[in-house]
Amino acid sequence: MSQPQEFEKVLSGSASSVAHFEEGRSPLQRLQHFLHSNPAMVPLIVLVVLVVFFGIAKGEKFFSAYTLTLIMQQVAVVGILAAAQTLVVLTAGIDLAIGVIMVFAFVIMGNAVLHYGMPAPIAIVMGFAMAGFWGWVNGFLVSKLKLPPFIVTLGTWNVVMAICLIYSANETLREADLTAITGWLHFYGLNFKVGKAVVTLGVVAMILLYVALWYMLNNTAFGRHIYAVGDDMDAAELSGIRTSRVLIGTYALAGLIAGLAAWVSIGRNGSISPSTVVTDYNLQAITATVIGGISLFGGRGSILGVLFGTLIVGVMSMGLNMMNADPQWKVLLTGVLIIGAVAVDQWIRKVSG
Amino acid sequence: MAEPILTARGLTKRYGRVTALDNCDFDLYPGEILAVIGDNGAGKSTLIKALCGAVTPDEGEITLEGKTVNFANPMQARDAGIETVYQNLALSPALSIADNMFMGREIRKPGIMGSVFRMLDRAAMEKVARDKLTELGLMTIQNIGQAVETLSGGQRQGVAVARAAAFGSKVVIMDEPTAALGVKESRRVLELILDVKKRGLPIILISHNMPHVFEVADRVHIHRLGKRLCVIDPKKHTMSDAVAYMTGAKVPEEVMA
Numbered sequence: 001m002s003q004p005q006e007f008e009k010v011l012s013g014s015a016s017s018v019a020h021f022e023e024g025r026s027p028l029q030r031l032q033h034f035l036h037s038n039p040a041m042v043p044l045i046v047l048v049v050l051v052v053f054f055g056i057a058k059g060e061k062f063f064s065a066y067t068l069t070l071i072m073q074q075v076a077v078v079g080i081l082a083a084a085q086t087l088v089v090l091t092a093g094i095d096l097a098i099g100v101i102m103v104f105a106f107v108i109m110g111n112a113v114l115h116y117g118m119p120a121p122i123a124i125v126m127g128f129a130m131a132g133f134w135g136w137v138n139g140f141l142v143s144k145l146k147l148p149p150f151i152v153t154l155g156t157w158n159v160v161m162a163i164c165l166i167y168s169a170n171e172t173l174r175e176a177d178l179t180a181i182t183g184w185l186h187f188y189g190l191n192f193k194v195g196k197a198v199v200t201l202g203v204v205a206m207i208l209l210y211v212a213l214w215y216m217l218n219n220t221a222f223g224r225h226i227y228a229v230g231d232d233m234d235a236a237e238l239s240g241i242r243t244s245r246v247l248i249g250t251y252a253l254a255g256l257i258a259g260l261a262a263w264v265s266i267g268r269n270g271s272i273s274p275s276t277v278v279t280d281y282n283l284q285a286i287t288a289t290v291i292g293g294i295s296l297f298g299g300r301g302s303i304l305g306v307l308f309g310t311l312i313v314g315v316m317s318m319g320l321n322m323m324n325a326d327p328q329w330k331v332l333l334t335g336v337l338i339i340g341a342v343a344v345d346q347w348i349r350k351v352s353g
Numbered sequence: 354m355a356e357p358i359l360t361a362r363g364l365t366k367r368y369g370r371v372t373a374l375d376n377c378d379f380d381l382y383p384g385e386i387l388a389v390i391g392d393n394g395a396g397k398s399t400l401i402k403a404l405c406g407a408v409t410p411d412e413g414e415i416t417l418e419g420k421t422v423n424f425a426n427p428m429q430a431r432d433a434g435i436e437t438v439y440q441n442l443a444l445s446p447a448l449s450i451a452d453n454m455f456m457g458r459e460i461r462k463p464g465i466m467g468s469v470f471r472m473l474d475r476a477a478m479e480k481v482a483r484d485k486l487t488e489l490g491l492m493t494i495q496n497i498g499q500a501v502e503t504l505s506g507g508q509r510q511g512v513a514v515a516r517a518a519a520f521g522s523k524v525v526i527m528d529e530p531t532a533a534l535g536v537k538e539s540r541r542v543l544e545l546i547l548d549v550k551k552r553g554l555p556i557i558l559i560s561h562n563m564p565h566v567f568e569v570a571d572r573v574h575i576h577r578l579g580k581r582l583c584v585i586d587p588k589k590h591t592m593s594d595a596v597a598y599m600t601g602a603k604v605p606e607e608v609m610a
């Protein structure tokens with residue numbers, strides 16, 4: 001056994017019970033610690049406050065099952081994209097291409113059915129494959145060539161947008177023409193009623209996706225590795241994680257989820273219009289992610305928070321709309337929420353001891 | 354003497370104009386504690402990073418149990434049984450203690466939940482993590498689900514040391530494992546190093562703490578200017594000899610194998 005040095009001999013008499021401390025923290029510090037371990041709480045609180053506010057202001061009209069489920073229908077597509085964005089942001093990345101990948105995917109699905117005469121399931125698989133492929137390209141460039149995600153996806157955003165417009169000749173595919181061939185493309189537009197609530201399959205898909213991703217992020221090794229890579233890439237590499245595999249997997253999975261968003265989007269919009277490629281879906285997804293409490297520095301946040309973040313934006317639109325407010329109020333409040341969310345994130349990150 | 358378990362011959366690693374390793378040799382024998390000492394910037398960390406796959410040397414050969422190995426990443430070295438405590442600890446600050454200890458080698462639930470749904474066995478991992486930390490005497494850690502960033506510097510070091518000691522099967526490497534530790538915790542780590550040795554595992558210990566080195570080491574590898582200057586027997590040399598050699602104040606006459 002090692003021979004303790006003279007001054008260490010007294011160690012044999014040292015205390016050996018588990019340390020106990022008086023709770024010496026101020027309520028504010030306790031809140032900081034609480035939020036540190038429960039990152040989805042901030043967006044949940046904001047969501048509840050908004051619902052209560054509009055509920056009081058508009059009463060029954062806002063607080064009805066019909067209105068609340070309508071909000072869900074309106075946010076389903078952006079909600080699914082925000083889930084994809086969340087995975088990428090957790091790795092300390094960003095995906096500016098996620099929106100155009102979705103549009104390109106539904107354009108392919110529609111063209112495959114209408115112009116190539118393919119069976120719908122194959123057309124849908126083709127759309128998913130294209131979306132997954134572009135996600136993979138992003139992941140490859142970020143992990144293997146070590147290019148910054150912002151630059152990579154800024155590039156693929158433009159590339160995919162241009163390819164989509166050239167390929168489609170900007171031709172809109174009408175709903176009636178599509179449904180005359182198959183009902184599959186509009187599958188996620190189907191709905192069922194529970195009382196006055198109208199639930200589309202697209203909303204169901206969004207909720208199931210969030211549950212599945214929540215499970216993956218918290219209860220599987222791949223999920224923990226996504227957090228570890230975003231938290232400290234070098235430490236993750238030294239702990240034996242193959243970080244480039246995790247990155248490629250994450251971006252490719254985000255692409256596939258954009259494929260799902262494409263399918264849901266066809267159900268919601270009916271027709272397929274390549275010109276929507278200029279819509280800022282990518283920024284809407286980033287907005288929901290940030291308001292949902294995911295740290296842009298990576299490695300922190302809960303995907304359930306992003307579901308709340310998505311709903312916050314939806315509730316605000318609907319509520320302000322019902323109050324006949326100028327739509328710019330929604331834009332303004334969204335901006336305030338984004339800055340507020342990032343400020344809260346910075347504060348939570350300072351937690352220590 | 355028996356065959357060395359881990360050897361390196363002619364390792365060279367350059368970072369631009371800086372030569373961190375200059376045709377460096379290295380030998381570790383079964384069951385021994387080999388201390389590596391040297392000035393700041395001598396290349397000790399680079400040497401052990403080359404041995405454990407974190408750095409790919411420009412030239413040179415490494416053998417483990419007589420077979421040439423080329424670790425492309427730390428995972429391969431870990432799979433081969435080499436476990437390392439890095440100088441900067443390599444922990445993920447936002448993740449919990451248990452997450453960190455099992456990073457990259459998570460335990461899955463038995464049965465269908467594990468094989469099909471890939472569900473992690475949180476309870477099992479937390480139990481092992483708690484046991485290992487208690488072994489190390491890190492009882493001041495109150496909550497195993499606590500994020501590593503909320504621990505003190507010494508507690509973090511304890512987590513990294515516990516992780517390496519728990520999983521090493523052939524070689525355990527520790528780069529300054531006691532640098533941030535208090536008197537009591539340092540003593541625990543030294544005892545742990547001797548425990549690991551008792552299990553028959555050889556240990557490479559990098560340290561600037563001469564009393565610790567001379568207390569536990571069987572041999573002392575003195576590193577100077579990117580290479581092995583000499584290896585001395587701590588029972589035949591004094592601490593001031595070692596310091597004189599590693600700083601270049603004295604040139605060693607006799608050199609041990």
Ligand SMILES: Nc1ncnc2c1ncn2[C@@H]1O[C@H](COP(=O)(O)OP(=O)(O)OP(=O)(O)O)[C@@H](O)[C@H]1O
Nearest residue numbers: 368371372373391392393394395396397398399400
């Ligand atoms: N990633 C790197 N890029 C450039 N130079 C590096 C890098 N890593 C190490 N070096 C250089 O290599 C030399 C050896 O560094 P190393 O970290 O191995 O020293 P060390 O002996 O571990 O020192 P210390 O006792 O301070 O830990 C130093 O001059 C250092 O500047």
Ligand SMILES: [Mg+2]
Nearest residue numbers: 397398399440
């Ligand atoms: Mg070092």
